[in-house]
Amino acid sequence: MEEQKQVPKLRFVEFSDEWKDEKVGMLGTFKGGGTPSTNNSEYWQGETPWISSSVIKENDIHNINISRYLSELAITESATKVIPKGSILFVARVGIGKVAVANQDLCTSQDFANLIPRKDDSYYIAYYFISKSKLLFQYSQGTSIKGFTSGDLKSIPINIPTLPEQQKIASFLSSVDKKIAQLKQKQGLLEDYKRGVMQQIFSQQLRFTDENGNEYPKWEEKRLGDVLKIGSGKDYKHLTEGLIPVYGTGGLMAFVSDYLYEGESVGIGRKGTIDKPVFLEGKFWTVDTLFYTHSFKNVLPKFIFYLFLLINWKKYNEASGVPSLSKGTIEKIIISFPSIEEQTQIALFLSAIDKKIAKIQTQIDKTQTFKKGLLQQMFV
Structure with a gap:
């Protein structure tokens, strides 16, 4: 043989x-x-x-x-x-x-x-x-x-292998790594642009106008508790497995058969990670450590999400050990709000940037998967 x-x-x-x-x-x-x-x-x-x-x-x-x-x-x-x-x-x-x-x-x-x-x-x-x-x-x-x-x-x-083959393999894989690095750099620049433009929007240095070029009304100060309600997460372990996502402060945790809320919402940590808001939609369940917003009054959930990204949540931390927030503290925060029409333009503008960032992430993921396949097959 x-x-x-x-x-x-x-x-x-x-x-x-x-x-x-x-x-x-x-x-x-x-x-x-x-x-x-x-x-x-x-x-x-x-x-x-x-x-x-x-x-x-x-x-x-x-x-x-x-x-x-x-x-x-x-x-x-x-x-x-x-x-x-x-x-x-x-x-x-x-x-x-x-x-x-x-x-x-x-x-x-x-x-x-x-x-x-x-x-x-x-x-x-x-x-x-x-x-x-x-x-x-x-x-x-x-x-x-x-x-x-x-x-x-x-x-x-x-x-x-022989030195020429070593060099050929290394050069090819390096070119793949260079592509990944270029995509990450492009994504990073977009993320920097998004952060900068958000600072300008929410400090009102950058304002949108209506279709006729007219300015929208002045922003009005309101308590968060006046424009939305804060819902509490619950334990999910009694539920059977299903298709409904369960979220915690660390992200997706499981899929279950029932839901706590249906619709657009913003999750914000109650305990542990309190400074990483997440946009939620459809049917979902949140655990005890993750609050969710609901019952919105003249505010868009997507606008609230971008607003929450800019709030320094650690400033409102109520614990000396594990960071914690309470409903009462969140509801008392005073924020300036634009009209619902300007909120819509802001949310659409920032969502468009997020889609570009997500598209690049998809390219990064695909290229990294391609590289992983190469690594598995190009070596003995």
């Missing part, structure tokens, strides 16, 4: 050589990291970048957010070391599984195991481990804080 060749399911047509089995320890040398004392200000006034594991993002090997820099004295007098550009940075604890490639010479904390490759493509190696994200967890040890060492990494098997 012919032995099956070590090749991936998805491969560029110009390559046919079998992939070789190696150990990570054969690919280069390892350097660790360290954290200089934060009590010595002289250590943190230099030009050499220093990173902790928190700045490495999951499934993103290219972008490292650098905000701290070390002096030569810090490097000389501490356990940290300069890691050369092109090294593969493995988060060995407090975020196991995250991998990045150093885009410049830098230093890392002790939470990293850093591989300086001899000849293989750094980005290929990084993508390989992104594709095998669960592999690093298998080598982690410890009870309270799990982690692995460079010694553990050295023993991990890795499949290696």
Whole structure:
């Protein structure tokens, strides 16, 4: 029986050589990291970048957010070391599984195991481990804080194609990552624009006019309790499974057979996360930690949603421990309201921006799914 060749399911047509089995320890040398004392200000006034594991993002090997820099004295007098550009940075604890490639010479904390490759493509190696994200967890040890060492990494098997094929794979996947980054940047700019324009709208620096170009009436101050009512969520565990969504402060929780309210509404946290309003519509159920609005008087639910996004809810927090709000506190908040006609224009304008943001998110999700499929098929 012919032995099956070590090749991936998805491969560029110009390559046919079998992939070789190696150990990570054969690919280069390892350097660790360290954290200089934060009590010595002289250590943190230099030009050499220093990173902790928190700045490495999951499934993103290219972008490292650098905000701290070390002096030569810090490097000389501490356990940290300069890691050369092109090294593969493995988060060995407090975020196991995250991998990045150093885009410049830098230093890392002790939470990293850093591989300086001899000849293989750094980005290929990084993508390989992104594709095998669960592999690093298998080598982690410890009870309270799990982690692995460079010694553990050295023993991990890795499949290696020729250098040209490595570079081709890395370049292709990098182009997909670049597309995702561009979409996220576009989405971020839209979100920034939305925040800015909302500030202008609700401070009345930006006003809408009617179809004849005439100004709408002046905004009137009212208590929230005068224009809507606050409903309380309830436990849902006695209900059978169904098609009605159940929401909590963290979002969608379950689907049940009954509903608490039907129509457009705005959910606002009663306890826990109190500053993340959510627009609700149709039939739904909310749990005890999520209030919902109803019985609107001369206000549009969608307008209320955008208004709630701008309220500093933490200012109304009534607890010293877990953040909490009460119906009474919400109802007493005084807000300026435009006419129902201007509310309609505001809601339509902001909804149009939200649709553009959601469309980009759909593109991001599709591209990330495409990338996930590539990672599953382009490596042995």
